[in-house]
Amino acid sequence: MKLIERIKKKTVFLSIRNKLIILFFVIALLPVILGYITLLVYQKSIKEQVRASHFAMEESLVKLVDQYVVDCQKVIIDASYQQTIIDGVAYWNLPKLRNRFSSVHKRYKNFTFILAEDRNGVVKVSYPQNSGIIGKKFSPKVNLSIKKPGISDVFCSNYIRELAVVVVYAPVKNSAGRIIGTLIGGIDIKTLSSMLDKVKPDKDSYIYIVDRKGVILSHPDESMLLTDLSEESSMVKKVIQDKTGVESVMDYRGTKMLAAYKLTPLSKWGVVFQEPFRNAYANLIRLKIFFIILTLVGLAVALYFSIRFSSMITAPIHDLQHGAEMIGAGNLNYRLNIKTRDEIEKLAKEFNSMAEKLNESYSGFDEKINSATRDLKEAHKEIEDKNLKLKESDRLKSEFLANMSHELRTPMNAIIGFSSLMEERIYGEISAKQEDALGKIGKNAKALLQLINDILDLSRIEAGKVVMSPSEFKLTQLVDEIVVTMEPLIRPKSFELTRNIDERTPELFTDRNRLKQIIINLLTNSIKFTKEGRIAIDARVVDPGDKVEISVEDTGIGIHENDLPYMFEEFRQADGSSTRQYGGTGLGLSITKKLLDLLGGEIEAQSVYGKGTKMVFRIPVKMEETEKV
Amino acid sequence: MKKKSRTKILLIDDDPQALEITEARLRANGYKFKGALDAVEGINLIRSEKPDIILLDVEMPGVDGFSLCKIIKGDRSISKIPIIFITAKELIGDVEKGFEVGAVDYVLKPVNWDRLMGKIEKLLSS
Numbered sequence: 001m002k003l004i005e006r007i008k009k010k011t012v013f014l015s016i017r018n019k020l021i022i023l024f025f026v027i028a029l030l031p032v033i034l035g036y037i038t039l040l041v042y043q044k045s046i047k048e049q050v051r052a053s054h055f056a057m058e059e060s061l062v063k064l065v066d067q068y069v070v071d072c073q074k075v076i077i078d079a080s081y082q083q084t085i086i087d088g089v090a091y092w093n094l095p096k097l098r099n100r101f102s103s104v105h106k107r108y109k110n111f112t113f114i115l116a117e118d119r120n121g122v123v124k125v126s127y128p129q130n131s132g133i134i135g136k137k138f139s140p141k142v143n144l145s146i147k148k149p150g151i152s153d154v155f156c157s158n159y160i161r162e163l164a165v166v167v168v169y170a171p172v173k174n175s176a177g178r179i180i181g182t183l184i185g186g187i188d189i190k191t192l193s194s195m196l197d198k199v200k201p202d203k204d205s206y207i208y209i210v211d212r213k214g215v216i217l218s219h220p221d222e223s224m225l226l227t228d229l230s231e232e233s234s235m236v237k238k239v240i241q242d243k244t245g246v247e248s249v250m251d252y253r254g255t256k257m258l259a260a261y262k263l264t265p266l267s268k269w270g271v272v273f274q275e276p277f278r279n280a281y282a283n284l285i286r287l288k289i290f291f292i293i294l295t296l297v298g299l300a301v302a303l304y305f306s307i308r309f310s311s312m313i314t315a316p317i318h319d320l321q322h323g324a325e326m327i328g329a330g331n332l333n334y335r336l337n338i339k340t341r342d343e344i345e346k347l348a349k350e351f352n353s354m355a356e357k358l359n360e361s362y363s364g365f366d367e368k369i370n371s372a373t374r375d376l377k378e379a380h381k382e383i384e385d386k387n388l389k390l391k392e393s394d395r396l397k398s399e400f401l402a403n404m405s406h407e408l409r410t411p412m413n414a415i416i417g418f419s420s421l422m423e424e425r426i427y428g429e430i431s432a433k434q435e436d437a438l439g440k441i442g443k444n445a446k447a448l449l450q451l452i453n454d455i456l457d458l459s460r461i462e463a464g465k466v467v468m469s470p471s472e473f474k475l476t477q478l479v480d481e482i483v484v485t486m487e488p489l490i491r492p493k494s495f496e497l498t499r500n501i502d503e504r505t506p507e508l509f510t511d512r513n514r515l516k517q518i519i520i521n522l523l524t525n526s527i528k529f530t531k532e533g534r535i536a537i538d539a540r541v542v543d544p545g546d547k548v549e550i551s552v553e554d555t556g557i558g559i560h561e562n563d564l565p566y567m568f569e570e571f572r573q574a575d576g577s578s579t580r581q582y583g584g585t586g587l588g589l590s591i592t593k594k595l596l597d598l599l600g601g602e603i604e605a606q607s608v609y610g611k612g613t614k615m616v617f618r619i620p621v622k623m624e625e626t627e628k629v
Numbered sequence: 630m631k632k633k634s635r636t637k638i639l640l641i642d643d644d645p646q647a648l649e650i651t652e653a654r655l656r657a658n659g660y661k662f663k664g665a666l667d668a669v670e671g672i673n674l675i676r677s678e679k680p681d682i683i684l685l686d687v688e689m690p691g692v693d694g695f696s697l698c699k700i701i702k703g704d705r706s707i708s709k710i711p712i713i714f715i716t717a718k719e720l721i722g723d724v725e726k727g728f729e730v731g732a733v734d735y736v737l738k739p740v741n742w743d744r745l746m747g748k749i750e751k752l753l754s755s
Contacts, residue, residue: 405719417654426653
């Protein structure tokens with residue numbers, strides 16, 4: 001079956017439709033099975049009924065046969081006591097006897113012939129007239145007891161036309177009680193047969209009769225007459241043993257028959273009544289056929305409706321599946337039209353609203369993506385434009401810086417140049433007052449120059465124009481170098497400069513000039529704001545050997561707590577007056593901080609106002625290449 | 630080594646004040662001085678005077694200091710004369726460019742005269 005093959009092939013998938021069909025079919029099969037069981041139960045009782053009625057027929061047939069034979073016997077026995085017959089036999093008055101026989105024969109139609117024998121068994125007279133048998137022995141095979149009346153077995157006689165002959169007989173006695181002859185009547189079996197035929201239920205049924213030895217004396221098929229069935233047929237064997245029963249047998253034609261058998265009680269003949277199975281069980285067979293047809297029709301109808309019903313249930317599910325596929329494939333406008341008035345219709349509605357929402361949100365998405373893309377493109381273009389402008393303005397700034405540096409330094413060069421020429425008396429003698437003034441001009445010019453240089457430095461750092469060029473060097477050497485450079489500034493002051501570089505400090509790999517500039521800046525500040533006491537430069541390795549901490553501590557004027565947060569901003573000296581008092585541009589610390597940023601370092605200021613300041617910064621022992629700008 | 634009084638130093642600078650100050654300084658230190666205000670005048674003066682040292686400004690109208698330096702280095706008769714740039718121009722790469730075109734030093738304005746005189750003396754003695 002196709003379905004089973006499919007189930008075997010892929011056990012994973014069995015459609016709901018097929019499941020429902022199987023389910024409905026199984027349900028439909030249930031009453032069929034129940035019906036069949038009922039049928040089996042009823043069949044047994046029906047069979048019993050059939051057998052019972054069959055046997056009832058057999059019994060009535062047996063009665064008929066027995067009655068017939070007993071009647072025959074009675075007539076012959078009666079006749080044997082009639083005086084006319086006794087006299088006729090005593091003197092062998094043949095006409096008288098024949099006359100007598102004729103009247104008996106006419107009165108009782110049960111005899112084919114009547115005849116009389118003498119004491120030696122020689123036929124003396126017969127009715128109807130049969131000259132062939134007169135003076136002969138009736139049959140060498142048949143030994144009739146001459147003393148008592150009886151019924152012979154079936155036999156064949158040369159002198160009688162019938163194939164099978166059965167006779168009843170009775171002795172004829174004279175008044176002295178002496179047997180003088182025998183009266184014999186041939187039983188008319190054909191009449192018996194036709195009588196029985198009238199009683200049998202249908203033309204296919206038949207009755208056959210065997211004598212007490214089991215030899216057939218009556219049978220619808222004449223060729224079967226005189227056949228000895230006492231050995232051949234177990235049924236005949238049973239019946240001559242006075243057993244009764246109902247059996248199913250195959251008859252001489254090979255037809256299956258229902259057979260009943262019984263021995264007649266008086267004549268001891270076996271009567272077998274056979275009815276074809278199909279006739280006996282006609283009702284049962286009809287019932288079975290009806291049941292089978294009903295079952296088949298029922299199953300066909302069940303199958304038809306289960307398929308229809310399953311399709312009806314699964315069709316909307318198929319629609320749903322199809323819809324899901326369509327939407328899955330991106331056809332968001334697809335809508336389901338399911339009107340099943342059940343959960344599936346609800347599901348379809350939900351499905352449609354889901355598709356609706358998807359559609360909305362998708363079209364929304366498209367819109368959003370498009371607008372986002374547009375925005376992005378615009379932003380990108382804007383950025384590009386800005387970048388171009390930035391590059392342009394950067395170029396302009398660099399140009400401006402170059403010009404500034406040139407344009408500012410050129411007049412500064414003239415101011416410093418001429419004032420120093422005069423101060424050094426290259427242009428001739430000058431007064432003390434003039435010398436003082438020229439000294440002030442030079443000092444201010446240098447301060448202005450420093451300011452210009454600082455601004456340029458700061459601008460360049462901010463513009464990212466400063467290139468870091470790291471190299472390997474020893475910190476102690478650098479500090480020595482710085483102290484030597486600063487010597488002229490320290491010498492006039494009355495404080496002590498100490499340095500304490502931890503000897504475990506490894507060689508540094510960083511921008512030497514920038515570090516130098518940082519330390520000088522810090523040192524310059526300390527020198528500037530310290531009148532007496534001590535300035536200390538300390539260095540040690542921190543942060544498991546990755547960083548070096550350098551501090552410049554002084555005993556100078558210190559910084560107000562309030563001012564500490566702003567120390568590294570441009571143009572922030574403690575107060576406006578300090579610039580005049582101490583000089584400097586106010587840019588030193590912010591340049592220092594920016595340089596430290598470039599070196600990957602950080603700086604911190606600690607101060608107690610009036611006691612001194614400690615500037616601490618840390619830089620990586622090895623500058624990372626990415627720190628290069 | 631030439632006598633100081635015979636040593637001739639030439640400055641080409643478009644700023645006349647720079648020429649004036651430098652002349653005063655150099656003469657005060659006993660050097661002979663020649664000055665020119667632009668490259669064309671300068672190259673002619675170099676060729677005619679054959680100075681011992683050339684001081685060169687970078688920013689000049691027309692031919693600038695770097696180009697002039699290349700011209701001098703390209704002229705065999707004067708290519709051996711040492712050149713020191715004296716300039717207010719101090720942008721990234723300028724100093725490197727100065728050495729690249731063949732200068733022996735690069736001095737920023739305003740000039741530290743003590744240091745410049747030291748450099749000149751060192752140059753002449755070598």
